[in-house]
Amino acid sequence: MPPAGPGDVTDQAVGHDATLWTNATRCRDCNRCVRSCPVKAVRKEGGQARIGPENCILCGICVRECPQGAKSYRSQVSRVEHLIRTAPLVAASVAPSYMAAFTPAEQRGLPGVLRGLGFGLVAETAVGAEMVARASRGLINQNPTGRFICTACPAVVRYIQRYKPEAVGALFPLASPMTAHARYLKTKYGPQTAVVFIGPCLAKKDEALREECQPSVDAVLTFDELIGWVKSRGLSFVQAEESSFDDFRPTSGRLFPVSGGFAKTAGFSTDRLDWFILTATGPNSVREAVDFVTQAKDPVVMDALVCPGGCLGGVGIPQESSRFALRMAFLNSVGKTTEAEAVKGLEDAKDSDTAASAVAAADLTVHYPPDLKPIEAPDEAHIREVMARTGKYESSDELDCGACGYNTCREKAIAVIAGMAEIDMCIPFMRRSAELKTDAIVHNSPNAIVILDRELKIVHVNKKFCEMFMTSEHCRGRHISYFMDAEPYRRVIEGETARHDAILNLSAYGLVCQQVIYEIGEADSLQLVGILINLTHIKKQEAELDVLRREAIDRAEEVIDRQVEIVQEIVKHLAKSAAETRSTLTRLTDLVERKEDR
Numbered sequence: 001m002p003p004a005g006p007g008d009v010t011d012q013a014v015g016h017d018a019t020l021w022t023n024a025t026r027c028r029d030c031n032r033c034v035r036s037c038p039v040k041a042v043r044k045e046g047g048q049a050r051i052g053p054e055n056c057i058l059c060g061i062c063v064r065e066c067p068q069g070a071k072s073y074r075s076q077v078s079r080v081e082h083l084i085r086t087a088p089l090v091a092a093s094v095a096p097s098y099m100a101a102f103t104p105a106e107q108r109g110l111p112g113v114l115r116g117l118g119f120g121l122v123a124e125t126a127v128g129a130e131m132v133a134r135a136s137r138g139l140i141n142q143n144p145t146g147r148f149i150c151t152a153c154p155a156v157v158r159y160i161q162r163y164k165p166e167a168v169g170a171l172f173p174l175a176s177p178m179t180a181h182a183r184y185l186k187t188k189y190g191p192q193t194a195v196v197f198i199g200p201c202l203a204k205k206d207e208a209l210r211e212e213c214q215p216s217v218d219a220v221l222t223f224d225e226l227i228g229w230v231k232s233r234g235l236s237f238v239q240a241e242e243s244s245f246d247d248f249r250p251t252s253g254r255l256f257p258v259s260g261g262f263a264k265t266a267g268f269s270t271d272r273l274d275w276f277i278l279t280a281t282g283p284n285s286v287r288e289a290v291d292f293v294t295q296a297k298d299p300v301v302m303d304a305l306v307c308p309g310g311c312l313g314g315v316g317i318p319q320e321s322s323r324f325a326l327r328m329a330f331l332n333s334v335g336k337t338t339e340a341e342a343v344k345g346l347e348d349a350k351d352s353d354t355a356a357s358a359v360a361a362a363d364l365t366v367h368y369p370p371d372l373k374p375i376e377a378p379d380e381a382h383i384r385e386v387m388a389r390t391g392k393y394e395s396s397d398e399l400d401c402g403a404c405g406y407n408t409c410r411e412k413a414i415a416v417i418a419g420m421a422e423i424d425m426c427i428p429f430m431r432r433s434a435e436l437k438t439d440a441i442v443h444n445s446p447n448a449i450v451i452l453d454r455e456l457k458i459v460h461v462n463k464k465f466c467e468m469f470m471t472s473e474h475c476r477g478r479h480i481s482y483f484m485d486a487e488p489y490r491r492v493i494e495g496e497t498a499r500h501d502a503i504l505n506l507s508a509y510g511l512v513c514q515q516v517i518y519e520i521g522e523a524d525s526l527q528l529v530g531i532l533i534n535l536t537h538i539k540k541q542e543a544e545l546d547v548l549r550r551e552a553i554d555r556a557e558e559v560i561d562r563q564v565e566i567v568q569e570i571v572k573h574l575a576k577s578a579a580e581t582r583s584t585l586t587r588l589t590d591l592v593e594r595k596e597d598r
């Protein structure tokens with residue numbers, strides 16, 4: 001069950017009427033849904049996986065497979081609540097796989113819980129399975145040489161309509177047990193009766209809407225949706241009062257969801273060695289089975305269900321235990337319930353019973369038209385041109401590795417042309433492109449780069465390293481100590497320091513470098529990267545600048561000393577001249593005074 005499961009997204013919230021979609025915010029572009037989709041209905045757009053509704057058969061495999069829980073399907077809980085408020089009678093048609101979805105204690109409370117939710121009638125879809133099985137047996141007996149595909153599975157029907165239209169004629173022209181049961185209930189309880197199917201199946205949501213299946217059920221809930229709804233109402237299956245289903249109690253019809261169930265219900269041999277009735281479950285097996293029936297020469301009846309192991313593997317059933325454990329628990333429950341119930345089954349119904357006449361009156365026919373929307377096959381030149389864009393020029397270039405989600409490079413190229421896939425989904429091509437870009441960056445780096453293994457032996461050197469250390473790429477395998485001190489590398493590899501960053505004087509090479517060392521990779525693939533930024537030129541320029549600076553300072557000091565000397569000389573002369581002037585003036589003053597005295 002995906003975290004973004006049913007019930008938490010409504011039609012209004014997603015703003016479209018698709019049954020199944022991808023939550024863009026959760027999709028991590030891992031291609032798992034592309035890989036697992038049996039009909040390649042997942043379209044990649046801008047790194048997001050989107051479901052193409054016209055091609056999707058609603059098998060639900062991508063819902064189970066998506067590791068991010070990014071696939072959500074339409075919840076119809078609010079529609080059912082609306083029906084309960086407005087319809088004169090709402091009947092629950094519960095698929096037989098409830099015996100796998102719930103524990104025996106929960107099964108006993110199930111009818112009571114459904115009545116508590118507002119259902120006026122709680123019946124088992126297995127009654128519809130018995131009606132269909134009986135009609136199928138009649139058809140087979142009328143056409144003993146026919147080749148038939150008998151299926152209760154709308155995903156198988158949809159697969160045939162869309163992808164194998166030539167096999168549509170082999171489909172029994174009969175309704176599924178779900179639709180047959182709905183028609184029977186509407187015949188018996190009145191056409192205004194709203195019927196809600198509750199089961200494990202996503203594809204039933206689509207079947208209920210298909211034109212050729214009308215009239216059918218009015219809504220479809222998965223068991224997961226029911227469980228969520230019951231929880232939200234504060235109800236409990238275990239604590240509910242034990243009660244029985246209404247209407248007929250089915251018997252072998254409860255086996256329909258498992259392989260061989262149809263044959264058993266229709267009264268045919270279920271011996272696996274019987275050549276006439278074959279069973280196919282799981283998408284690959286169904287594909288082969290459909291091809292087989294269309295080409296078969298001998299009479300054959302193929303019972304086909306798309307989910308692995310049958311409907312017990314449906315997406316709407318909680319998958320808490322293994323498929324085999326689920327099947328065993330289911331068969332055990334069916335056996336015990338059928339044995340314990342001393343209630344009349346459909347097979348024992350007398351024609352005079354009103355119920356039996358409703359069965360007889362219900363129209364079980366459905367004519368499945370082929371879906372003739374063309375699936376265009378691109379021409380060879382176009383396929384080759386697309387393959388060439390991911391470096392596939394010859395058949396030896398086609399790895400067919402499946403990493404893109406497609407089985408072969410050719411299939412992927414066809415999907416690109418159909419707009420379903422993107423060129424960059426080819427993982428080997430993208431990795432090689434990234435490697436080439438990285439190689440180019442490393443190769444043309446202005447710094448020397450050396451990559452060492454755990455033993456400090458050279459794994460890779462770039463062009464600049466070869467230039468600076470006067471070596472060639474053939475130095476691979478040499479210990480780093482051949483070129484420089486290995487100690488800083490040892491300290492990083494032994495975890496003494498996460499990163500080394502220091503200036504290194506390599507006088508033997510006339511180099512001064514800034515050396516940066518760090519680890520890349522993990523555990524066994526751990527490597528060391530050494531980057532040597534050549535500072536020799538800068539250091540030389542710095543030294544020359546130093547000399548110039550010192551010379552300039554010396555010169556300036558000389559000039560200043562000279563200036564000081566000159567100033568001192570001037571001061572000395574000025575002092576001497578001032579003294580002489582003073583003595584002359586003193587003498588003149590004396591002479592003048594003497595003359596006046598006389």
Ligand code: SF4
Nearest residue numbers: 037056057059060062
């Ligand atoms: S539901 Fe099935 S057919 Fe549809 S996209 Fe998912 S895997 Fe494909």
Ligand code: SF4
Nearest residue numbers: 153201306307311314
């Ligand atoms: S196998 Fe059953 S549950 Fe799965 S898609 Fe078919 S009908 Fe639905």
Ligand code: SF4
Nearest residue numbers: 401402404409426427
């Ligand atoms: S080589 Fe690329 S295109 Fe071919 S199968 Fe692998 S991932 Fe897909």
